[in-house]
Amino acid sequence: MKRSKLVTCVAIASCMFLLSDASIAQEKSQAVAAVHAKYKVVFQVSDADPKKWGVALNNIKNVQEDLGKDNVTVELVAYGPGIGMLKFDSEVSGRIGEAVAAGVKVVACENTMEGQHLTRDDMNPATGYAHAGVVEIMKLQQDGYAYIRP
Amino acid sequence: MRTLKLALGITALLAAQHQAFATNWFELQNNEQPGAAPYTVWGFIQPQYVHNEGGAVNGIAAPAGAKAYNGQTALFNLVGPDVTHRDQLQIFRARGGVRGVIPGTDEKINYFVLGEVGNNGLTRERHAVLTDASVTFNQIPGARVRVGLGRLPLGEEAMQGVQIMDYINFTGVTDGLLNERQVAPYSTTRPTLPTLGVPFKISKISGAIAGYRDVGVEIYDWFRKDQWEYAYALMVSQGNGIGFDNTLNRGNHDVTGRLQASYVFGGKGPKREDATAYIWRQEGDRAFNGTDYARTREGVGAKYLRNGLRLGGEYIRGRGMIYVSPQPQFNDVGGSVAFEPVNMVAVESSNKASGYYLDMGWRFNQKWEADLRYDEFSKLTNSAFDERKTTTWTLGAQYFFSPALRFQVNYEIRNAKVVDPNAAGLSGTATQQHTQLSNNTTTLNTMGNRLSAQLTWIF
Numbered sequence: 001m002k003r004s005k006l007v008t009c010v011a012i013a014s015c016m017f018l019l020s021d022a023s024i025a026q027e028k029s030q031a032v033a034a035v036h037a038k039y040k041v042v043f044q045v046s047d048a049d050p051k052k053w054g055v056a057l058n059n060i061k062n063v064q065e066d067l068g069k070d071n072v073t074v075e076l077v078a079y080g081p082g083i084g085m086l087k088f089d090s091e092v093s094g095r096i097g098e099a100v101a102a103g104v105k106v107v108a109c110e111n112t113m114e115g116q117h118l119t120r121d122d123m124n125p126a127t128g129y130a131h132a133g134v135v136e137i138m139k140l141q142q143d144g145y146a147y148i149r150p
Numbered sequence: 151m152r153t154l155k156l157a158l159g160i161t162a163l164l165a166a167q168h169q170a171f172a173t174n175w176f177e178l179q180n181n182e183q184p185g186a187a188p189y190t191v192w193g194f195i196q197p198q199y200v201h202n203e204g205g206a207v208n209g210i211a212a213p214a215g216a217k218a219y220n221g222q223t224a225l226f227n228l229v230g231p232d233v234t235h236r237d238q239l240q241i242f243r244a245r246g247g248v249r250g251v252i253p254g255t256d257e258k259i260n261y262f263v264l265g266e267v268g269n270n271g272l273t274r275e276r277h278a279v280l281t282d283a284s285v286t287f288n289q290i291p292g293a294r295v296r297v298g299l300g301r302l303p304l305g306e307e308a309m310q311g312v313q314i315m316d317y318i319n320f321t322g323v324t325d326g327l328l329n330e331r332q333v334a335p336y337s338t339t340r341p342t343l344p345t346l347g348v349p350f351k352i353s354k355i356s357g358a359i360a361g362y363r364d365v366g367v368e369i370y371d372w373f374r375k376d377q378w379e380y381a382y383a384l385m386v387s388q389g390n391g392i393g394f395d396n397t398l399n400r401g402n403h404d405v406t407g408r409l410q411a412s413y414v415f416g417g418k419g420p421k422r423e424d425a426t427a428y429i430w431r432q433e434g435d436r437a438f439n440g441t442d443y444a445r446t447r448e449g450v451g452a453k454y455l456r457n458g459l460r461l462g463g464e465y466i467r468g469r470g471m472i473y474v475s476p477q478p479q480f481n482d483v484g485g486s487v488a489f490e491p492v493n494m495v496a497v498e499s500s501n502k503a504s505g506y507y508l509d510m511g512w513r514f515n516q517k518w519e520a521d522l523r524y525d526e527f528s529k530l531t532n533s534a535f536d537e538r539k540t541t542t543w544t545l546g547a548q549y550f551f552s553p554a555l556r557f558q559v560n561y562e563i564r565n566a567k568v569v570d571p572n573a574a575g576l577s578g579t580a581t582q583q584h585t586q587l588s589n590n591t592t593t594l595n596t597m598g599n600r601l602s603a604q605l606t607w608i609f
Binding site: 050054088089090091092093094095096097098101119120121124125126 | 213214215337338339340341342343344345346349352486487489492575577578579581582
């Protein structure tokens, strides 16, 4: 009888241990997910150099691969001489489409477009728009986005 | 003269052997006749001349990347696989190999090896490739097992040997959906044409065209009862075409099955007189840029051959990994302005394509046969903006010098169109969408008719 009680106690203790272990793991996973959800980054592209456009897109790809696509919010803002990156026939037009498909928000500055007499018909179809590129970057930084200018 | 007679005699004998090999494709391609030799060397050569009537494209107004192709001839008006000329004479296929039973196995194990040195999609990267290399085990009643590189149990055109095909070219639907282009992700630092409809993946064709073949294990057999014959085949394969390894595409795999029933009127060989109905399905995955995408192909068809009259037809459809086309559909003109031609692929399983063909032939005397075929192929039927349809009427004639030597001539009346020129895209502005469809229509309108002539010598 005593032996049977002992076995029952050990079994209950084991279950509690396993349950607590599982809940700890769950909490850890939630905590990691919560931390990851905080990753936010904005890339500024304001140079006319296609090599720099390529670097920006490579950086974005690396960020997504390293942190996990779902754990980081990425936005790219192009303005000034960098607006050429988001033209319909830019050298990186194919990669822009791929980046947007991978969850990156790509934004063109409408002030720059107006200054260069560009309409949305001239722009990459995957592009989004902001009235002022620099203001968009300011707002994002205020919202906790990390800032990178390749 | 005596030597010539001897050579002709041997040729006729070998040709007769091939004729008598089998009565269905599974048996024909995977098995040997009772009493077959340990090895039989055989093969065939197909010199071919093709003339395309289609001309250059003009009238593309914008954008600059597309406009750069005005004055160029679209790829579909050039002779493949080189796609450099509208007219070309070439040794399209030249295959040779050996087949036989393995001695000491009581004829229970046979093999089949065939190589290709012609100029076609199989040899686009290497001058010589193996198209078939398999061993068949016939020990288990009702379940023969073929291991190695060989044909997939797909549609009728895909299964039949090209040396006895009644037409020079495959139909659009068989070539487009079943003759798989192996693609690899591609990134470029030149402008590419943005997609405004279904988000295609940019790729480059990698390796040989699959040629309806794969490396794997096929279980099959056939059963005869009176004049009826029933056959089945199930093949598990690595989804890599004639490539021997899968190091590049580890996620690829396929399961392909086919069922068929025939009522045999008489005769034997590939021209056996029968009425056959069949159904087949292929299901698998393709790895692309780190993600596995579902790929399905299926079809149903029937054929009838008796007293020189042939009637046939097949419906084929596919989902996922739909090879769209090169875009723009031209050879690269280079420069920093022109869009770089890249191979577009619609990878997601929501993408569909389908088509069918109807075929008839009449062998009105021992030497001559007349052929007529109509085929249709619609790509991206799930997207009004992206759907393109090609239709082809093929008028053909065949002259049989002997069972081993045949001349064919085909004239194809070809059309291609944007199905809905006013369709709305999924991204971009209305002007961009309209411009792209208009450019596509301008390009497709240059598709010309095609004249082909081919000699087939089986040795």
